[in-house]
Amino acid sequence: MHIIRFVAPDGRTLWGEPLDEHAATVLAGAPFGSLTATDETAEIKHLLAPITPVNIFCIGLNYRAHAAETGAPIPAHPVVFMKPTTAVIGPGAPIPLPAACEHGPEVDYEAELAVVIGRTARNVPAARALEYVLGYTCANDVSARRWQKQGGGGQWVRGKGFDGFCPLGPALVTADALPDPQRLAVRCTLNGREMQRGSTADMIFPVAELIAFLSRDTTLLRGTLILTGTPPGVGFARQPPVFLANGDHVEVGIEGIGRLANPVQDAA
Secondary structure (H helix, E strand, O other), X not given: OEEEEEEOOOOOEEEEEEOOOOEEEEEEEOOOOOEXXXXXXXXXXXXXXXXXXXXXXXXXXXXXXXXXXXXXXXXXXXXXXXXOHXXXXXXXXXXXXXXXXXXXXXXXXXXXXXXXXXXXXXXXXXXXXXXXXXXXXXXXXXXXXXXXHOOOOOOOHHHHOOOOOEEEEEEEEEHHHOOOOOOXXXXXXXXOEEEXXXXXXXXXXXXXXXXXXXXXXXXXXXXXXXXXXXXXXXXXXXXXXXXXXXXXXXXXXXXXXXXXXXXXXXXX
């Protein structure tokens, strides 16, 4: 099932199953309990992020080709960092270029598969890890590279945690509709130009292994979001580098999920 969260013209925030880009069947309940189709159809005024995560874990350097383009060795263990939940925005919401990026262009895109944990997980073996997945959505791990590399004391959180740096959407696709998360095409375009193209088959640590690793002696609450890394083609690794600018339009597409599109604008 494709589940969206949206605002209707009357101001209500609703769960729905999309009929097309403009309307949805209203769903009663909530994704972490049960959702039931109603007889009501509602117009979609605008989409919201499909979930409000309780925590956001992110994985760096998790595609072999991306590690190669950055010149980094293949990591022996997942590279983990976190984003604040205040970074989340929905489809169509502008990605702000922070005023703190005062030394020139540095804001980059990263198309990623995002995993939503559906029930509390702790010390989960990889063989059973996908049983804890509610579903999947598209994410853009927006990154301010100077802040990531020089402004965070060696940690990545600062450069990846500005407001608006975690677009999510357009839909939450339930796990039963995507039984194999390691066979999905991932793509990113900037102003219509393809920048990233890859497959989740290139992940160094598959989704099940990531859940097992993150849940070791650590409780993953339902509603936890895991960003699983990005394929090659990021802006800072290009020659010359390509960074996001005011007026740009960036789009993340993942097979079986849909397209997450956001404009870019100066924070002012």
